[in-house]
Amino acid sequence: MKKISINTNERYDVLIGKNILGELGAYTLEIFAPCKLCIITDDTVNLLYGDSVFDILSNSGFDVYRYSFPTGEASKSLDTYGRCLEFLAENKFSRTDGIIGLGGGVAGDLAGFTASTYLRGIKFIQVPTTLLAAVDSSVGGKTGINLSQGKNLAGTFWQPSLVFCDTATFKTLSxxxxxxxxxxxxxxxxxxxxxxxxxxxxxxxxxxxxxxxxxxxxxxxxxxxxxxxxxxxxxxxxxxxxxxxxxxxxxxxxxxxxxxxxxxxxxxxxxxxxxxxxxxxxxxxxxxxxxxxxxxxxxxxxxxxxxxxxxxxxxxxxxxxxxxxxxxxxxxxxxxxxxxxxxxxxxxxxxxxxx
Ligand SMILES: NC(=O)c1ccc[n+]([C@@H]2O[C@H](COP(=O)([O-])OP(=O)(O)OC[C@H]3O[C@@H](n4cnc5c(N)ncnc54)[C@H](O)[C@@H]3O)[C@@H](O)[C@H]2O)c1
Ligand SMILES: [Zn+2]
CATH class of the missing domain: 1.20.1090.10 (Dehydroquinate synthase-like - alpha domain)
Incomplete structure (x- = not known):
């Protein structure tokens, strides 16, 4: 496994490796004490990796929730963003709970924007599953959604607490x-x-x-x-x-x-x-x-x-x-x-x- 440390306002690590998903629980425990975690993902990635990630985190002692939205850029919307926030509120997520963004850039941007604004900001982890998300959107802390007037018109700078990239997940990409x-x-x-x-x-x-x-x-x-x-x-x-x-x-x-x-x-x-x-x-x-x-x-x-x-x-x-x-x-x-x-x-x- 390779590691890159990023020193922005908040320091965080990016971990990169092949077939490392099983270790996500242990690394998540370095960021969060056992707490509630909400996986935010799209329906395609949910079918492929949602259950594994859910089980890996549950087995490490986390109380895991999942919010999956319809696959595609159209979901990077105010509507989905609102639903993510309300899902967290309904399930009584607190400031010490966290979010896991699992998927491509759409899931990552939504997870990050939700994390940066829910209760004025909670921690989140990026688990990119597209090459584009791995090399671009998961690192750097730009989060956002589209408005009907254009792409990425609402967003924040909010750094993840960890980026965990298993390159084996790219095998299922078209x-x-x-x-x-x-x-x-x-x-x-x-x-x-x-x-x-x-x-x-x-x-x-x-x-x-x-x-x-x-x-x-x-x-x-x-x-x-x-x-x-x-x-x-x-x-x-x-x-x-x-x-x-x-x-x-x-x-x-x-x-x-x-x-x-x-x-x-x-x-x-x-x-x-x-x-x-x-x-x-x-x-x-x-x-x-x-x-x-x-x-x-x-x-x-x-x-x-x-x-x-x-x-x-x-x-x-x-x-x-x-x-x-x-x-x-x-x-x-x-x-x-x-x-x-x-x-x-x-x-x-x-x-x-x-x-
Ligand atoms: N925040 C940033 O700095 C930043 C930078 C670049 C791009 N972006 C944003 O990222 C988005 C594009 O990212 P993207 O191309 O990853 O889009 P995406 O999240 O829509 O993923 C592309 C497709 O791949 C599918 N998919 C994801 N992982 C898979 C896997 N392992 N196996 C099979 N299918 C899989 C998804 O379901 C989706 O259909 C855009 O919204 C863009 O604005 C953000
Ligand atoms: Zn680009």
């Missing part, structure tokens, strides 16, 4: 959902770490049974940890994690969310890198390697959406402020920069990526 996480892992390699990029590149395509998966997850979380510790509130270097996301989000939205997050981000990475190369910020060899690694995993590196379709979505992004926009540009493999562009230059930049 190839498509696994790949969503691969896009994020490739992103870490591009922005921060040439070795990680090269490892994925050499062994591509990586799958859920890839024998170095634990190493990949470890490297990604370690990189995220560095950024989060330096910039917990996402005002500086943490923005590097947005590589491919500005265009990626626009593609997701323009496709009416038929294109999933990781696949849209992969295309976003390809387009921003092409634009960045055309403007002289990224060299040709790095561009070719980035396009190659994406293609090796079957990602689409072009889009049929036009800049007229993408631009309005980009400009309505909640993270944008004033007349400038920050874009993340890969300078070469393993290094990247945050560059500010005037909004009125964005159309030309985007068109350079779509060429």
């Amino acid at each position: 190839a498509e959902i696994f790949l969503d996480g691969v896009a994020e892992a490739i992103k870490y390699g591009i922005i921060l770490n040439k070795n990680l990029f090269e490892k994925i590149y050499t062994d591509a395509p990586i799958t859920a049974s890839y024998d170095k998966l634990e190493d990949i997850v470890y490297s990604c979380i370690k990189l995220k940890a560095t950024l989060v510790m330096e910039d917990e509130r996402d005002k500086g270097v943490r923005q590097l994690l947005n590589l491919g996301h500005t265009i990626g989000h626009a593609i997701e939205k323009c496709s009416n969310y038929k294109i999933s997050h990781g696949h849209a981000v992969a295309t976003g990475i390809a387009l921003i890198t092409k634009a960045s190369h055309n403007f002289g910020y990224t060299d040709l060899q790095s561009l070719s390697l980035i396009i190659d690694i994406l293609k090796k995993h079957g990602f689409i590196t072009e889009t049929s959406f036009t800049s007229e379709e993408l631009l309005p979505v980009i400009l309505s992004d909640k993270k944008r402020g004033g007349s400038n926009i920050n874009l993340i540009l890969p300078t070469k493999i393993g290094s990247s920069e945050i560059r500010e562009f005037p909004v009125n230059s964005l159309d030309g930049f985007l068109k350079a990526g779509l060429k």
